[in-house]
Amino acid sequence: MVGGTVSTAVRVARADFLQRTRSRRFLVVLAIIAYIGYQLNVGTFELLYQDTVGGTTVDYRGEPTAPYIGLTTGLTGGLFLLFFGYYVLASSLRRDRTTGFDELLASTPVSDRAYLLGKWFSHVGVVVAMLTTLAAAALVNHAVHGVGPTNPIWIVGAVFLIGVPMGCFVAGVTLVFQSIDWLRGTLGNVTYFFGAVTLLSLVAAAFAGDDGGAGSISLWIRAVDSIGLVAAGEMTFDALLEVAPGYDGPPVANYGTGTLDGEMATFEWNGGSWPAWFYANRLGFALAGVGLALIATLPYDRYAPRDESAGTAVVSRLDRFVTSVFSSEDTAAAESETDEPANRSLTPVIDRSAGGFGRLFVQEFTLLARGHARWWYVGAALIVVVGVTGSALPNAIVSVAAIWPLFVWSGMGYRTDHHRITPFIVTSNQPYRQLLAEWAAGAVVTAAFLGVALWPTILNTGFEGAVVLVGAVLFVPAVAQAVGLWSRTRRSFELGYLVLWYAGPLNGIAPLDFAGATTETIGTLIPVLFGAVGLLALGASLARRAIQT
């Protein structure tokens, strides 16, 4: 029985893996990963211990020895999988639904358990392909740019020890999310992003102000050390103390690009044993992944009705039930008698160039605004009420207003392709006007949400505050549309936008704050630059349409 399940799962995995890896998109993902492998070796991403000495921030980073590069590459792989793995892997179950394969699947005797395990194996296969690319890139680049001998065991071992369990875990989470109706779409993408941030923040938060040394790390922090930051700290901390005996910062290295205006010092780490607890930690993440794949069989519905609006399943079913009770029509009966052509003359069309932009705009706006879950409309109404009354802190309401319409924006550009409307549009006489109408509808949505959030700022700052709003209105819908048109998926924009929104409007990094959540951008070139990027994106959309036509 178990053998049969595994055998079926392996065959499901093989087919799924081949389907995914034989695509140009996957090659692009591998190319990005290979580039990251290069950047790790030239020092763009670092493990950094940070300390403040005499009021100056000092970053301590390791010499690019093979063990150090292996460790940083492994951490990068883990981080990549934690934040981006879901978005790479999620297409698998979604594809079953968008291609109609789910209907065939539903008619087969394969069990949900065997099928989802197969999908999980396929996810892990994709993860291994990505990690192999990363490790190979790190190996080659270390041979060129690194210090000391290129030890493949250290580099490849670290990448796989950190990355594979993380990939197993993310694969399981992906299956759970994609099996739950209301987590399948944009809401799931947003929820996952915050989940990943939370998981990573647990380790960072535990070390805030902790200077007790690596030995003070509690068991639960080690248990949730998802990408190996604590383990890396334990292994490299002694090497750091050799060059900085008075080091007074956190015992776990930060991970990033370091401070731009601080001092930089280096330490040399030539490898060591991985902590024993870390193997248990990795095994735990891998097993959690399998467990999540099995849990996913509970909500998994192998043939879901074609309902485009995630999150409305219960309400939709209720709608259908009420409709069926109170309507005397069934589908077959609903098709009325057909008029014989001879019995009816058609109104002649005299003018085929009468389609005004306004009508297209109304149609596109309807498409953007319709089909969301009811809780989304309630949230939107609350934002309007809170924004108009000015009863919330400006940065808080702007941050919320800048994320809520993500559900609207992420359909732009992508919708026509997803619903196979593109042939109708490119054979019509207004292919470009449709694009502009869609952008204008997106701009109105942006202006509405950010307008109600920014009006106090605009009142206080006048023209300069209005420039912030105009920059955002130009930027967001144009980028959403361009990314949707070129990538033919909504996830690319959702992921990119979430990262930008998290760094800019939410965390107040001024150069990335396109929405004006901080007052720092007012009167600067930043809103103008975002507006310019928006215009470029609009140009990219028009270029895409030119190719399509």
Next chain:
Amino acid sequence: MELSLESVGKRYGEGLWGVRDITLELETGIHGLLGPNGAGKSTLMRIITTVAEPTTGTVSWNGTDITDSPGEIRDVLGYLPQDFGVYPNLTAAEFLEYMAALRGIDRETADARIDELLALTGIERVRDRKLRTFSGGMRQSVGIAQALLNDPDLLVVDEPTVGLDPEKRVQVRNLLSSVASDRVVLLSTHIVPDVEATAKRVALLNDGELLAHADPESFVAATNGKVYEFVAPREDLAKLRERYRVSSTVQQADGVRVRLIADERPASDAESVTPTLEDAYLDHIGPREVA
């Protein structure tokens, strides 16, 4: 009104041609486009509708090259692709209104035509239901309605009767016939009787090449004297299928009534019968069986 194709070819890769060297003149009336799967019918339709550009040759509408001036044909084009989508959250009427806006029809005319076309295609009563609740046949009716929305001079329909029940199929055929008198209609289908019932001319494609373009009578005439019917023992059926192009079989108490195409009389009791377009199609395409 005239659509002209001159040496049109579409290459997808090294040595892989979707269609090759197609020359056709299409005037008003229905032109049936026949051919087996992969013959290049959909590729040819995509070129004519400006969705794809030809690699070689030119397509002209009333003398204007549509590759250079795609707007010339888009203004007058009605198009039903084989595999088309709809916006599932719109109702049938809303979707047609959206298409009317795309096709540049003023609101008043659009409203009138939407009402008329919903009635003509038999989905008037579900006009306010969201498209995601539609059956395949109802969805196909919406596709046909949108193709006729702008009163097109050139109507290109790819497999318009797929998914329709027999009654609806006849209605669609009648609809196409009724609108074809003053426009060019290109009808691509696997269903030969649909072409037989409606087409003024038949174009036959195979392996991307045009085998014939003729009126149905002369197309069928080439198969005269080659179609036979007789009752054969059931155990002989497999052998007959190996040797001849069998176009149909009917189970009877005394065996199987077989209809086939052969250069010579296949059995002493075989009776020569009048060929249909389907027989002629099989005769041209080669040894393929129609179930």
